[in-house]
Amino acid sequence: MNEIEELRTWRAEREISRVILRYARAxxxxxxDTVRDCFHEDARVHYGDWFSGDLEATMAFLIDSIPRxxxxxxxxxxxxxxxDLATETAECETYAVNSATYPPDANGIVIQNVxxxxxxxxxxxxxxxxxxxxxxxxxxxxxxxxxxxxxxxPRSTRGD
Numbered sequence: 001m002n003e004i005e006e007l008r009t010w011r012a013e014r015e016i017s018r019v020i021l022r023y024a025r026a027x028x029x030x031x032x033d034t035v036r037d038c039f040h041e042d043a044r045v046h047y048g049d050w051f052s053g054d055l056e057a058t059m060a061f062l063i064d065s066i067p068r069x070x071x072x073x074x075x076x077x078x079x080x081x082x083x084d085l086a087t088e089t090a091e092c093e094t095y096a097v098n099s100a101t102y103p104p105d106a107n108g109i110v111i112q113n114v115x116x117x118x119x120x121x122x123x124x125x126x127x128x129x130x131x132x133x134x135x136x137x138x139x140x141x142x143x144x145x146x147x148x149x150x151x152x153x154p155r156s157t158r159g160d
Contacts, residue, residue: 109146
């Protein structure tokens with residue numbers, strides 16, 4: 001690989017990584033315009049077995065559901081990017097730990113959902129930008145726990 005190809009590869013991988021992080025930040029801050037910008041207009045999105053649709057349906061789903069959660073948090077690992085500069089496409093796999101706080105149920109119990117997820121993304125370079133053309137959110141594990149607030153500080157082992 002010559003220096004020009006290496007620079008193109010580095011730049012593409014950096015831009016793709018930033019799209020992945022921008023998506024997480026935008027969902028967590030409820031910035032739906034930025035969420036939309038992470039996708040090409042013809043994108044398809046699949047959130048596990050419970051949602052699949054085009055970009056318009058995805059945005060409607062997110063705009064309706066995310067604000068119902070008091071908080072969300074997406075923590076992404078480093079993406080694994082298989083880049084094809086000749087076709088200006090990439091396949092990307094990113095591991096994440098996500099959490100969502102659910103509003104109190106009828107008994108006043110707040111549930112914290114914590115899950116391990118693999119995001120499988122297909123990217124394309126069009127209109128001078130990398131964006132997602134297909135996203136699959138594959139949940140690997142999940143725990144639903146009662147949210148009991150902040151834990152007490154650790155106790156001193158010195159007898160203070």
